[in-house]
Amino acid sequence: MNKNQQHRNANEVLVKVENLSKKFCKDLKAGLWYGAKDLLSNVSSNTHARELRPKEFWAVKDVSFELRRGECLGLIGHNGAGKSTLLKILNGLINPDAGKVTIKGRVGSLIELGAGFNPILSGRENIYNNGAIIGLTRQEIDSKLEEIIDFAEIHEFIDMPVQHYSSGMKVRLGFAVAAQMKPDVLIIDEVLAVGDVGFRAKCFNVMSELAKSCAIIFVSHSMPLIGRICTTGILLKNGVIVEHGDINQVIYEYSIQYENKYEKVVGEMTPTIYKVKLSKDVIDYDEDLTIYFSFQFPKDFTKVVLHYSVIDQEMKTVYQSYSISDGKFYEIINGELKASFTIKNVDLTNGKYFINIGVIKNNFNGKNICRVDGAASFVVGGSKYNSFGSIVKRTVWNN
Numbered sequence: 001m002n003k004n005q006q007h008r009n010a011n012e013v014l015v016k017v018e019n020l021s022k023k024f025c026k027d028l029k030a031g032l033w034y035g036a037k038d039l040l041s042n043v044s045s046n047t048h049a050r051e052l053r054p055k056e057f058w059a060v061k062d063v064s065f066e067l068r069r070g071e072c073l074g075l076i077g078h079n080g081a082g083k084s085t086l087l088k089i090l091n092g093l094i095n096p097d098a099g100k101v102t103i104k105g106r107v108g109s110l111i112e113l114g115a116g117f118n119p120i121l122s123g124r125e126n127i128y129n130n131g132a133i134i135g136l137t138r139q140e141i142d143s144k145l146e147e148i149i150d151f152a153e154i155h156e157f158i159d160m161p162v163q164h165y166s167s168g169m170k171v172r173l174g175f176a177v178a179a180q181m182k183p184d185v186l187i188i189d190e191v192l193a194v195g196d197v198g199f200r201a202k203c204f205n206v207m208s209e210l211a212k213s214c215a216i217i218f219v220s221h222s223m224p225l226i227g228r229i230c231t232t233g234i235l236l237k238n239g240v241i242v243e244h245g246d247i248n249q250v251i252y253e254y255s256i257q258y259e260n261k262y263e264k265v266v267g268e269m270t271p272t273i274y275k276v277k278l279s280k281d282v283i284d285y286d287e288d289l290t291i292y293f294s295f296q297f298p299k300d301f302t303k304v305v306l307h308y309s310v311i312d313q314e315m316k317t318v319y320q321s322y323s324i325s326d327g328k329f330y331e332i333i334n335g336e337l338k339a340s341f342t343i344k345n346v347d348l349t350n351g352k353y354f355i356n357i358g359v360i361k362n363n364f365n366g367k368n369i370c371r372v373d374g375a376a377s378f379v380v381g382g383s384k385y386n387s388f389g390s391i392v393k394r395t396v397w398n399n
């Protein structure tokens with residue numbers, strides 16, 4: 001086996017992260033002071049590293065994992081969880097305070113918008129610069145140049161300084177360079193979302209293709225995307241790994257800890273009081289869910305129509321229903337509307353969902369008397385169906 005074949009060994013560990021920690025200071029003055037003190041006392045970052053001084057906090061704390069060729073790791077977590085900090089350490093943009101990163105092979109990355117580009121150089125010059133940094137010869141870059149420009153679709157602007165590129169153009173160039181240089185490890189941050197839909201689709205096709213022969217670390221807040229591309233996942237919370245393993249399990253853990261109460265009341269009449277209760281807060285995909293509620297209004301109405309929507313974490317409506325479709329009307333008597341409805345077999349994949357409940361006049365003019373968005377939330381768990389999409393579509397697999 002020659003050296004090159006060895007280098008491309010399937011399943012070899014390409015990224016090894018051991019007890020990685022990085023702290024930041026919440027206060028600029030204190031941060032500068034600590035920096036100066038550390039420099040003066042010539043403290044190596046690893047000796048003092050494990051203690052926090054006043055106003056410091058761990059952005060990444062004791063993170064360890066391995067990633068093999070052929071694996072695609074989804075890094076997920078709330079805003080400020082430490083994802084970008086971890087990526088920047090992996091990419092060598094910042095130094096950790098403790099721990100060790102070992103990466104084998106060539107690293108392609110798209111982390112911050114425009115990071116890695118010299119703004120006063122043209123797109124073409126930046127391609128050469130970046131290629132040289134990852135160790136390609138001029139001839140090798142020459143042979144990839146057209147491919148990169150074609151992929152980025154920025155032919156007419158390739159000789160313009162990068163500082164005049166739009167955000168999307170920077171992302172196009174950044175991704176094209178990172179992906180077309182045939183990396184062993186590809187690190188992609190949320191920044192990809194800046195690209196337009198067509199370009200994003202192209203990137204995901206390339207990532208799926210690259211995933212077969214390299215190791216990918218991908219950060220995104222879009223769970224459908226993460227679920228589609230990644231094989232394994234890490235959930236970070238306050239810089240600490242709280243879940244690591246199968247991507248569907250990690251997405252599920254993330255979705256159930258999501259605290260996004262987005263409760264909002266809209267419509268021409270606000271209920272003075274409302275109460276909503278569910279038959280169960282955690283259910284299986286094939287169970288029924290009953291929603292009990294009572295709304296107090298300042299005015300009576302006869303014949304109103306109820307409706308509800310089930311919303312997923314991407315804030316997309318998964319399904320909705322109107323009582324009028326089943327010929328059912330309600331009355332608001334003495335200002336109170338007290339009712340319940342049952343969703344038969346929720347038929348949803350694992351995750352957290354919200355319920356919007358609305359009341360409209362029976363003339364169905366579309367105007368809400370009121371609608372309570374995020375009136376309740378529930379979790380679907382334990383489904384054998386994975387997290388792609390929202391609906392579990394039971395299928396008969398004929399011969």
Ligand SMILES: Nc1ncnc2c1ncn2[C@@H]1O[C@H](COP(=O)(O)OP(=O)(O)OP(=O)(O)O)[C@@H](O)[C@H]1O
Binds near residue numbers: 059077081083085
């Ligand atoms: N240079 C810095 N100086 C001080 N604090 C920083 C610095 N960079 C990041 N932080 C802090 O570290 C924490 C983690 O930030 P990070 O950007 O890694 O989060 P993230 O998970 O990528 O968040 P998001 O989903 O919003 O992109 C945050 O509290 C952030 O304010």
